[in-house]
Amino acid sequence: MLEVKLHDIGEGMTEGEIIHYLVKVGDSVSTDQPLVEVQTDKMIAELTSPCSGIVKQIIIEAGETVKVGTSLIYIEAHDAVRTEQKTQPERNQNVKKQDFQSNEQVKKSSQNTFSRILAAPYTRKIARENNINLEDVQATDPSGKVTEEDVYRFLKGQKTEKESVKIVPQVTSTKETPDEIPFKGIRKKIAEKMTKSLFTIPHVTHFDEVNMTNLFKMREDLKASGESIGVSAFLIKALVISLKDFPIFNAELDEVNSRILLKKNYHIGLATNTESGLIVPVLHDADKKSIKDIHKEVKGLTERAIAGKLQPFEMQNSTFTVSNVGPLGSTGATPIINYPETALIAFHKTKKRPIVNNHDEIVIGHIMTLSMAFDHRVADGATAVAFTNRFASLIEQPHKLIMEMI
Amino acid sequence: MVVGEISQQRNLIIIGGGPGGYSAAIRGAQLGLSVTLIEQADLGGVCLNKGCIPSKIFTHAATKRSETKHLQDLGIGNGDDAFYVNKLLTYKDKVIAGLRAGVESLCKENQIEVISGKATFLGVDRIGVENGHQFDIFEFEQVIIATGSTPMMPLGLKEKGERILLSHEIFEIEEIPPHLIVNGQDYIALEVASSFAALGSKVTILFDDKGDTFDESINKELNRLFKRRKITVYKDVQLISTNETESEIAITFTNKNVEETITGSHFFLTGIRTPNVEPLGIKRIGIVQSDEGFIQVDGNMQTSIPSIYAIGDVTEGSLMAIKAIKQGKAAVEAIAGRKPEVDLTFLPIVAHTIPPIVSVGLTEQNARNFGMEVRVSQFPLAGNGYASITGKKDGFIKVIADSTTEIISGIHMIGEGAIEMSGTFVQLLEMAAKEEDVKFPLYAHPGFSEGLLEAVEGLIGQAIHIAPSKKKTLLKV
Secondary structure (H helix, E strand, C coil): CEEEECCCCCCCCCEEEEEEECCCCCCEECCCCEEEEEECCCCEEEEECCCCEEEEEECCCCCCEEECCCEEEEEEECCCCCCCCCCCCCCCCCCCCCCCCCHHHHHHHCCCCCCCCCECHHHHHHHHHCCCCHHHCCCCCCCCCECHHHHHHHHHHHHHHHHCCCCCCCCCCCCCCCCCCCCCHHHHHHHHHHHHHHHHCCEEEEEEEEECHHHHHHHHHHHHCCCCCCHHHHHHHHHHHHHHHCHHHCEEEECCCCEEEECCCCCEEEEEEECCEEECCEECCHHHCCHHHHHHHHHHHHHHHHHCCCCHHHHCCCCEEEEECHHHCCCCCCCCCCCCECEEEEEEEEEEEEEECCCCCEEEEEEEEEEEEEECCCCCHHHHHHHHHHHHHHHHCCCHHHHCCC | CCCCCCEEECCEEEECCCHHHHHHHHHHHHCCCCEEEEECCCCCHHHHHCCHHHHHHHHHHHHHHHCHHHHHHCCCCCCCCCCCHHHHHHHHHHHHHHHHHHHHHHHHHCCCEEEECEEEEEECCEEEEEECCEEEEEECCEEEECCCEEEECCCCCCCCCCCEECCCCHHHCCCCCCEEEEECCCHHHHHHHHHHHHCCCEEEEEEECCCCCCCHHHHHHHHHHHHHCCCEEEEEEEEEEEEECCCCEEEEEEECCEEEEEEECEEEECCEEEECCHHHCHHHHCCCECCCCCECCCCCCECCCCCEEECHHHECCCCCHHHHHHHHHHHHHHHCCCCCCCCCCCCCEEECCCCCEEEEECCHHHHHHCCCCEEEEEEEHHHCHHHHHHCCCCCEEEEEEECCCCEEEEEEEECCCHHHHHHHHHHHHHCCCEHHHHHCCCCCCCCCHHHHHHHHHHHHCCCCCCCHHHHHHHHHC
């Protein structure tokens, strides 16, 4: 019998909510077949079957939130080797062990890899005596070396799970009670991140206007020739080019070591509104991608973010974040920086406005407002203005983008 | 022989009083079990009486004799290195008798019942013990088979005359062979070649092509030292035949596919070892065995029959006393309801050559074959102060570490002090120690253990006693 446990799917998750089982008891499953959907504080993930076999029991009901390491499903593997442990020496000695498998047989099957247990003998002893498989214990040390503390923490986790009693909230019918929304999951994570950012970084936000008229014309020309590219792809391209000219905004302040790290990668976070809250998928290496590729990739990332199907790596390592709230409306905001980045830019709704052109005539222009928040510890206002000026010039004269093609 | 009707009741019976068996018996007594130990010959087994202990008497004598020149340099003696093998054999018998008496008295003090005789299984819960005309039947709750193994001629070489010596015979020899030909690659063959060369034999060693016992660098250094000591080395040898006459023995073999014949006075070969299972009659009761007859056991040393355990040479895996001792204790602890574990990943491979060799953990080749990102450092003992004082400057310490996690994955040493330092090596590996765990502590100065410190410092090019230019080339290794 194999237990399928909730394991850490990435980003150091500690618990997850069981959304939905994709199999039921009695089902025959194959290796890697999705078994259950789990919602973590960042995404929805599928856990797959480690072997082929039959689903014997579903232990945790859908809707429950459980800790990493909790057994969810029992599967009887097809060619299962039973490894039940004998507790007392059996007196009935005529019975031969049916499940006998020698040590050497086990060893020979794993001879192609160096199977070493990264734990000191005493740590191994504690695990052994508590029937803990060291492989189930998550190491705090990045090398994977499991310590006594790790084992004790694992043990404590198991115990509190067993001991925890569900508290049924008391409902009094005489008083009107407010509706409750559980403060957990993505909502709680957002709260933590925002608090951390705002209490750490002295934010400054400045606003600017960008004339989108020429860009819109260029888009229409492209559309007429069969290429339909969204505005955001151009905005991201122009942004990355500007970041290269002003690397201080693609940076991270490392306070511990008193240094500012200018990042060489241009991973653009894309703040995305989903049903469960704000999620930031990341467009990696935006500087190495064409406008067309950016368009395609942004579309894919946004769709997966809304569907809750992002992979952990698709949400990691952003160096600068963009919040494109234009489609929703608004003319300005004071956005909070995606800590530990240095700056964040929000694009607002593009509106038709009377503008004065080069010939002092009043004409209709497409004007977008933007809000640029930056870390005043790292950069100053003048630099930020120069940065957005550079950005605006690329958008207002989009043919300049061609000059920057690699 | 009369098969008795009455059987006697016993709790735990251990068959075989070698290091595995007697360690199991004593640990059993310590855990409050009632233990009966059956031995057909002498307590201590092959290890004490024929193997580990006698061989180390010879390697010790060889090491001492090789120091004659150095002692003279120190102003001690006149350089006379006369050697009387009979005196050594007397010394050997005395040491063995002393150690054996020690084991016997320990068994007594621990109230272990020691029965002399040959054991045979009569069923899954009873054995018969034969001693001359006496035959007793014992019923047991658990039994541990610890009957060991016997060296055999390798398949293909059938005749065995007096000039062919196996590992249990060579250390009983009454004359130092004028020309000893040694075949094998393992630690026993290396010890025999090294020791007899130092005791006055002309030695030729035939390495077979069965792969390396040690890290490539150690094989190279050993080769160099063997050649310096005028030991003739043939590599990639495959034995074809032996021809023994009254005065000599001729060995025919292929060396790199060319057939060759050499003659010597005696021929030592490690040979193969076969488990001592035949007389036990375990096939009858259906204990699962490997193709070669070794008993198969699980992690608790339990055989396919739950009441029967097996440990040491009679089980699969390496044929080492350390393995037997560890397994013996584990089996008894499992029987007593404890949760033992035996992990042989960091079993040290030791050879009492001149100088000695120790190997623990991954070799550099293995690490690279496993696709690990490693860094490697080799510290020559020529750079160690204590090696200069003692005149033991040959050899080195080599350390292999994971370059990302800095966890040490292998330590290899050829050089003086290797046997004693192996304890530190295995502890570091078992603790999954990182480089800093070696670099932080303080080491006796001057001492060989400083060599380990410098080998680890050398992983990042910071060994003090290696010149910078040399450091670079070493790091590239």
